[in-house]
Amino acid sequence: MSWFERRTWQNPGWTVDDIVAAKGDRTVSVVLPALDEEDTVAEVVGTVRPLLGTVVDELVVMDSGSTDATVELAARAGARVVHREDVLPDLPPVPGKGEVLWRSLAATTGDVVVFLDSDLVDPDPAFVPTLLGPLLCEEGVHLVKGFYRRPLRLESSGGGRVTELLARPVLSALRPSLSGLIQPLGGEYAATREFLESVPFAAGYGVEIGLILDAEARYGLEGLAQVNLGVRKHRNRSLLQLGVMARQILGTALARCGIKSDDPAQLTQFAQVGDEWLPEVAEVSVSDRPPMRDVRRLS
Numbered sequence: 001m002s003w004f005e006r007r008t009w010q011n012p013g014w015t016v017d018d019i020v021a022a023k024g025d026r027t028v029s030v031v032l033p034a035l036d037e038e039d040t041v042a043e044v045v046g047t048v049r050p051l052l053g054t055v056v057d058e059l060v061v062m063d064s065g066s067t068d069a070t071v072e073l074a075a076r077a078g079a080r081v082v083h084r085e086d087v088l089p090d091l092p093p094v095p096g097k098g099e100v101l102w103r104s105l106a107a108t109t110g111d112v113v114v115f116l117d118s119d120l121v122d123p124d125p126a127f128v129p130t131l132l133g134p135l136l137c138e139e140g141v142h143l144v145k146g147f148y149r150r151p152l153r154l155e156s157s158g159g160g161r162v163t164e165l166l167a168r169p170v171l172s173a174l175r176p177s178l179s180g181l182i183q184p185l186g187g188e189y190a191a192t193r194e195f196l197e198s199v200p201f202a203a204g205y206g207v208e209i210g211l212i213l214d215a216e217a218r219y220g221l222e223g224l225a226q227v228n229l230g231v232r233k234h235r236n237r238s239l240l241q242l243g244v245m246a247r248q249i250l251g252t253a254l255a256r257c258g259i260k261s262d263d264p265a266q267l268t269q270f271a272q273v274g275d276e277w278l279p280e281v282a283e284v285s286v287s288d289r290p291p292m293r294d295v296r297r298l299s
Helices: 003-007 016-023 041-051 070-077 097-107 127-137 161-174 207-219 239-256 292-298
Strands: 028-034 058-063 080-083 112-115 143-149 189-192 224-231 265-273 276-284
Touching (some): 028 041, 028 127, 041 127, 058 070, 097 292, 127 189, 161 207, 207 224, 207 239
Parallel strands (some): 028 112, 143 224
Antiparallel strands (some): 265 276
8 A cells, every 4th residue: 555545534534522532641732824814814713713622722823023913813813922023032033934833833832733824715623633633543643734625716726836836846856755745835734743843944935845855754754644624725926926935945845855055045037017027036045944952952
């Protein structure tokens, strides 16, 4: 039987009662990274809040410098809001999603951590129990990725452009053992603290592919699993934004596979102004934060 057959749950059936029974004395933290997500963050928090005290022990929104009402709405919905600057204050924060996920490890205590993006539209309350299933009910699993149909528009069945055009081809070329991952870049995943604190975190959008590559290197394929979360709707980004994201992801993947990548890197993109195409050069950081257990040891 292949890894895909052993570690993929197409129709996961874990209930809340199943997860509570399997959890035992282990604790679970749910973390939502957020940056200006006032339109959606409260609804995402609202799907997790009823699980507090049973499946979930901590519900934290890690704010990355929002200037809208994200912080107020998240707190009102029932989350504990932590500002990135308030965690590890001796280390100035750098921009990026991976940065706030990394800092969330110092702001939470759960034996297992579940990450959910805060820009989800119509999030499913089953996301958290489903992601926890393989970690709590199966032996040897340290990282669980969610996969889903990911509409490009809410009425479409397309989407996942960086996943299909970059991430999966790169994994196929550089680490073919990971070709069975359906959504390697998805923001809904869960992992053991043991694993998360033992590896570096890419500070930017390379964080997800970096964690996958590190999990496979540390535990082998049997340390990874994936579960079907149904449909995931979220805000879609422009091609120029996706270009910068893709460059960060590529830089992290190359570094994890032993191929040197400059940091910071430059990405030249082109914008049409009138009848002319003009270059725009973006500085793209592919830097890592060190394993959290090393930071704790030095503090």
